[in-house]
Amino acid sequence: MTILSVNAKALRLVDKMVRDAAELRISVTTGPLGERLIDAGAAVAGGIEAGLHLARICMGGLGTVSAAADRGPDSWPWSVVVRSSLPVIACLGSQYAGWSLHHGDGGDAYFALGSGPARALAHKEALFDEVAYRDQADHGVLVLETDTAPPPVIVEKVAEDCGIPPSNLTFIYAPTRSLAGTIQVVARVLEVALHKAHAVHFPLERILDGLGTAPISPPHPDFVTALGRTNDAIIYGGHVHLFVSGSKEDAEGLAQALPSAGSRDFGAPFAEIFKRFNGDFYAIDPLLFSPAEVIVTAVDHGASFHSGARSRDLLDKSFR
Incomplete structure (x- = not known):
């Protein structure tokens, strides 16, 4: 049986990104251990197109990501549109920022979510x-939401954990404050819905x-503001449509459970919530991290269930 490899598919996208480096306004260098380093928005301009490439790579080549005009909210009509016919592997098996990488303490410490x-x-x-998925590949691609390339000790750790030499690794990094970083975070709107479905114990x-779709939030040079805007794009502007098997009752229950409005912390821009909890992500209600509006279709019955709504007022408050 042919094994579906998200790394092999992503590598082809990375190679195209490298070939188009000049027009994407990114830089490509080789690190001290032979690893390939791609800066998509830290010391370079990057841009929306670089961010779209980055989001597709995050999904292991199993999703389409584009920018398009959306029906709303009217004040912020340009959105990222994401689609996958293998959403569990694409979103949870690849795109999810679940690998905590850190080394050192104090001012010299390095931390990034892979x-x-x-x-x-x-x-x-x-x-x-x-997720019940394990890749087999001789090259690996990791995306880091940070403004610095990983130090050799992190490269060595990733290579060892992946079972491949450092020279077969590609690291792509862009901070949230950059245009590319903004796009790749907002493009997680479908992934956030999948993770929420997992959290409420719906069978993956x-x-x-x-x-999924979410408005393109304007970037900001301040980290907390930029972080807040990208989260608000999903929490208050995200719209996801899932197609599921099983009973109508289960589909309806999932639709009711998914929207962010069910969270105790819903109702304020994310930057305000983040500051309220003194920057502690783990103190924020995890159920907040979900799209504003959802449709769930039970494909075995042809029934669809709608829940939630997007909030123009909160997006305006966050984005302006």
Whole structure:
């Protein structure tokens, strides 16, 4: 049986990104251990197109990501549109930022959350026990939401955990404050819905297909403001449509459980919530991290269920 490799598919996208480096306004260098380093928005301009490439790579080549005009909210009509017919592997098995990478203490410490297909080689997260997917590839690609390239000690760790030499690794990095970083975070709108479905114990194998859209938030040089805007794009502006198997009752229950409005912390821009909890992500209600509006279709019955709504006022408050 042919093994579907998210790293092999992503590598082809990375190679195209490298060939188009000049027009994408990115830089490509080789690190001290032979690893390939791609800066998509830290010391370079990057841009929306670089961010779209980055989001597709995050999904292991199993999703389409584009920018398009949306029907709303009217004040912010340009959106990222994401689609995958293998959403569990694309979103949870690849795109999810679940690999915590850190080294050192104090001012010299390095920390980044790794997302993308190399996670499926390393299998360091308990989530993979439920996703039931492991990649086999001789090259790995990891995306880091940071403004610095990983130090050699992190490169060595990732290579060891993935079972490949450092020279077969590609790291792509862009901070949230950059245009490319903004796009790749907002493009997680479908992934956030999948993760929320997992959190409310909906069987992942019954999620057959999915689409999502969220407004492109304007970047900001301040980290917390930029972080807040990208989260608000999903929490208050995200719209996801999932197609699931099973009973109508289960589909309706999932639709009711998914929207962010069910969270105790819903109702304020994310930057305000983040500051309220003194920057502690883990103190924020995890159920907040979900799209504003959802449709769930039970494909075995032809019934669809709608829940939630997008909030123009909160997006305006966050984005202006």
